[in-house]
Amino acid sequence: MTPEESTSAPAVIVGLNAVILAVTDEHPRVLTVSFPTGSPIEGGGRIEGAGGSAVRDGLPTGPLDPAGDRTLELALRRWVRAYAGIELGYVEQLYTFGDRFRDPRERSGGPRVISVAYLALVRESTIAGHLKARWRGVYEYLPWEDWREGVPGVLEGAIAPVLRQWLRGDREEAEDRRERAGVTFGLDGAPWNGERVLERYELLFETGLVAEASRDAGNATLRRAIGREMAFDHRRILATALGRLRGKIRYRPVVFELVPETFTLLQLQRTVEALAGVRLHKQNFRRLVDAGGLVEGTGLIEPRTGGRPAELFRFRREVLRERQAPGVGLPGAFRKGVDSSYTQS
């Protein structure tokens, strides 16, 4: 009854998934590879990339060498270095995905596949197309998460109507569904919480609004395929990563993993906005990071701003010792939560 006993265990395979993120041109990007969609063998996608005709995007996936790799994280760094030529900096374990049939070949007798997913952040400059791996916009996959230009069209147009119908669909669970829709999507005047990315994706999955839902036999029929599809459960993993990063940015100085050594404050702000998916108040952002001790001026000037030249700043490491939770404080730190009125029905 313990792993220490069951030496003659059934087939389980442990894999590693990497969500490698960068921000370029004010867009968050994720490193993807292509997986052939040939059935019944669905997967196969190696990091070297596409094979046959129909392909599907997916996350780089690698093995654990049980005999060689000292730790899971080192295993990840090893094969990302070997196959994508990227030396990862910031790496953090995300979540372990182990649902049955997450690899469709399990249905036809394949082994159970457990995947330990990691989040890695790389700098703009590291972005160099390599082999068959390709950078893609995170919001291509999760378009309802980008509020920088206002309420995402797909939210009002496609998601909200279906959710409202779903609310009324079940008499008994009506209250639970109302609460869930409110909390995750801010329906009915509840606040939109940028961090609940995973919960939103899962609700869309359940209500048949993402293509992945139709691949799962038992699930409701597909109403609409919102956002770009991914192989396996990789979009779920991506959603987990974005949600985690949005949360972390508030209380840990992780943004600095994504910008160059020195940067203007607007560059930094745009990077945060890209991840958070919302626009920030410029003067307050400056006050937060400058007076808050997160950055320090270098005295150097970046002249090509399109307007008045800006000072270049750098991350101030000492803040780690000075403050408990140094982060950039997204809107909503006020307890009362903003009113997202897009759904006031």
Next chain:
Amino acid sequence: MTPEESTSAPAVIVGLNAVILAVTDEHPRVLTVSFPTGSPIEGGGRIEGAGGSAVRDGLPTGPLDPAGDRTLELALRRWVRAYAGIELGYVEQLYTFGDRFRDPRERSGGPRVISVAYLALVRESTIAGHLKARWRGVYEYLPWEDWREGVPGVLEGAIAPVLRQWLRGDREEAEDRRERAGVTFGLDGAPWNGERVLERYELLFETGLVAEASRDAGNATLRRAIGREMAFDHRRILATALGRLRGKIRYRPVVFELVPETFTLLQLQRTVEALAGVRLHKQNFRRLVDAGGLVEGTGLIEPRTGGRPAELFRFRREVLRERQAPGVGLPGAFRKGVDSSYTQS
């Protein structure tokens, strides 16, 4: 190079670990089982408990049934129900531990053991000794984490001196070490951050201040065994759990998983204090949860308080829809961090 390919994989075993926490008598408790320490086969501890002579505490550990269990979490719930008779309520995945040799039998050819650890919270009332499982105080294992009665003696007495020596031990890394000691233990006037439980445990491990350090061949000699030892890397898992819970309590109403349906505000406060390891300001705590909409009065009175009778409150679910991050806000929410002057050398 992907899990999808390596069907003929080497031996990897996936286990599940449960950190089951409750708070009784104002002390956080963890459910433990006994593992025999017989070498060279170190482990073996089943949930039914102790075997031979020398035993070591550990966390309940169970298997994943690759063919039967639909999800990892359901697998966990299943065997905790089956072997400990506890029906888990709140469950959350913690972290996946996969370092080589975390099961010492790997050194003698045993399979690589990957453990997915979960955090579960149960109510006071659920605590009923069952089989050989036993509740133990969390701070027996991590005594430096409890600041409710002031600075823990072991910090000033045993830890700080060794850390100061460690600081000076290496010329080249001096600055890194200073930063690390400051951030994790609040040395030299840096603030103490209650959430960095894991980082503290790992620093103690590296400096040879916990018994587990001496079990690892390559590590420094044991200077002192602070806190109660655990089997395998279970104390590291426990530290992960406490740190995660302390963080979560700030922005999610998880405390309510640990108290009865109705409770007095002091009961609630003591529960939070037990987890956070610090004392809170009573009037402000009341304001936070009451005016903050986290709780609502029931009108009922609890007469046996030892003083004036208190009103019984209940969790107010609606807060989930109203606020973005409903939590109890531990001290240090102020950005400037408190000054922990215990180490002003």
Next chain:
DNA sequence: CTCAGTTATACTCATTATGAGTATAACGGG
């Protein structure tokens, strides 16, 4: 019955953080 000890609960006040502006500076391009 009174008083000390204990817990509950209502308020006050200073400080800090946040959200939203106003005002001015400094560049490039017509």
Next chain:
DNA sequence: CCCGTTATACTCATAATGAGTATAACTGAG
């Protein structure tokens, strides 16, 4: 030299936090 654009310095109202003061309502000792 005027305009659009970005940078940067301040102001102001409101909310959240930290630390008290002041009462209220019980128990038990004497």
